[in-house]
Amino acid sequence: DFEWGTLCKREAAAYLICSAMGWQLVPPTVLRDGTRGLGSVQFYIAHDSEAHYFTIQDDARFAQSLRQLALFDYVVNNADRKSGHCLIGADERLWAIDHGICFHTEYKLRTVIWEFSGESVEADLLEDMESLRQQLTNPEHTLAQQLCRLLNEDERNALLKRLKQLLRKQCYPTPQPH
Numbered sequence: 001d002f003e004w005g006t007l008c009k010r011e012a013a014a015y016l017i018c019s020a021m022g023w024q025l026v027p028p029t030v031l032r033d034g035t036r037g038l039g040s041v042q043f044y045i046a047h048d049s050e051a052h053y054f055t056i057q058d059d060a061r062f063a064q065s066l067r068q069l070a071l072f073d074y075v076v077n078n079a080d081r082k083s084g085h086c087l088i089g090a091d092e093r094l095w096a097i098d099h100g101i102c103f104h105t106e107y108k109l110r111t112v113i114w115e116f117s118g119e120s121v122e123a124d125l126l127e128d129m130e131s132l133r134q135q136l137t138n139p140e141h142t143l144a145q146q147l148c149r150l151l152n153e154d155e156r157n158a159l160l161k162r163l164k165q166l167l168r169k170q171c172y173p174t175p176q177p178h
Helices: 008-021 058-075 124-139 142-150 153-169
Strands: 030-033 037-042 086-088 094-096
Touching: 008 030, 008 037, 008 058, 008 124, 030 142, 058 094, 058 124, 058 153, 124 142, 124 153, 142 153
Parallel strands: none
Antiparallel strands: 030 037, 086 094
8 A cells, every 4th residue: 555665754754743743642753774775763662561552541641642642643544553552651651653554645544542533622732733734834844844755745735634624623533434
């Protein structure tokens, strides 16, 4: 489904998108050209290997982070949000990993996080997403320029379309029929 050699770019793009919204969910991720070619390097998160989405989904300490993650996954069109891709770090924070198969132009959202479906999105999260929209639509903004090197034009347009749709509807995504 994805062009060869682009998965590492998607990992880096996911970090940039999440950071641009001020949501510290994705560990710092950068591209590096190594002995085997271009790849991504992500900050290692020391974590409890027994904790994952299904063990923390009802824990109020993670409610805000899970709401952010549900929106983030829709915006980046995450095709692979599994329970184990939600880490609880030694810092007691939720961390989201494994974003190599995001940003497809076709709708491919696959996630375990559906408990907010159809609910209204909170005003502060809408503000964060509006800030992202402004950054993405300003060709002079650093984020827009960085994404030009990581995603193709169709992928960037699809990202912006999903973001605008969320801002217009102002509710959490619901599962789509196949």
